[in-house]
Structure formats: C-alpha cells, structure tokens
Amino acid sequence: MNKIPPHKSLFKVTKNKGLPIGNLNSQFFANIYLNLLDQFVKHQLKCRYYVRYCDDLLLLSRDREELIMWKDKIEIFLDDKPQLELRKSFKLQPVSNGIDFLGYIVRPDYLLVR
Numbered sequence: 209m210n211k212i213p214p215h216k217s218l219f220k221v222t223k224n225k226g227l228p229i230g231n232l233n234s235q236f237f238a239n240i241y242l243n244l245l246d247q248f249v250k251h252q253l254k255c256r257y258y259v260r261y262c263d264d265l266l267l268l269s270r271d272r273e274e275l276i277m278w279k280d281k282i283e284i285f286l287d288d289k290p291q292l293e294l295r296k297s298f299k300l301q302p303v304s305n306g307i308d309f310l311g312y313i314v315r316p317d318y319l320l321v322r
Contacts (some may be wrong), residue, residue, distance in 0.1 A: 237261040248285050253278050259309075266309055275300055293299060 214220040216234060249255045249267065257268035269275050274283065279298065286292040299308070306313040306320070313320040 223228075235262055241252070244289050245282070245286065248289075255279060261310055264310055266307065268303065272300070 209217075209219070238263070238286055242263070245265075246258075246260060249258050249265075254269050255269070259266040267275065268276070279294070279300070283294055286294065306315045308314075308322060311322050313322055
C-alpha cells in the first residue's frame with residue numbers, strides 16, 4: 209500500500225471525497241460534473257478541437273499563446289465553479305511529439321501503448 213501514490217488512493221483523501229477509479233459511477237458522474245467545463249471550453253473559449261474523456265482532456269491549437277491563455281482561464285473556471293484543479297503534470301507540447309492520451313501515444317500514422 210505504501211507504493212501507491214497518494215493521489216491514486218482513496219485512503220489519503222479527506223472524508224466524503226472521491227470515488228473508486230474504474231467504477232462505473234465515477235465515469236458517469238465525471239461526465240455529468242464536467243459538462244460545465246465542456247460548455248465553458250466550447251462556448252466561452254471557442255476551442256474548436258477539444259476532447260474529454262472522464263477527467264482527461266485535450267485541447268488543440270496552432271497558437272501556443274492561445275493554449276496558455278486557455279489553460280489559465282480553465283484553471284480559474286475550475287477553481288470557481290466545480291472547485292477542482294488541473295494536475296501539476298500538465299504538458300504543453302507540439303503535436304509532432306505525439307499526443308499522450310488515455311494510455312496511448314497518438315501519432316499521425318500509428319498508435320503506441322504507453
């Protein structure tokens with residue numbers, strides 16, 4: 209149990225917070241709870257290329273400054289409305305490096321399992 213990172217264990221969260229990862233309820237409620245974020249990203253930020261599955265999200269833009277601005281606005285939005293925060297290991301990188309999403313590295317012509 210000591211090898212489990214604190215952010216991956218329900219034993220180290222405050223009382224009345226968290227759901228088991230992989231539980232159907234956690235996936236269902238993530239989609240309901242984060243619908244606010246979906247609406248914000250699509251309608252307020254006007255992000256054309258946005259993908260979210262549960263708590264993993266991906267925004268694409270050709271403009272690096274636009275991505276940085278979106279990240280800052282999303283952090284403010286998440287802190288205010290659903291009182292959540294982005295993971296500290298957030299990455300901003302070119303698509304040419306491949307997209308690390310949902311356990312895969314997605315490249316234009318092939319897919320790698322992470």
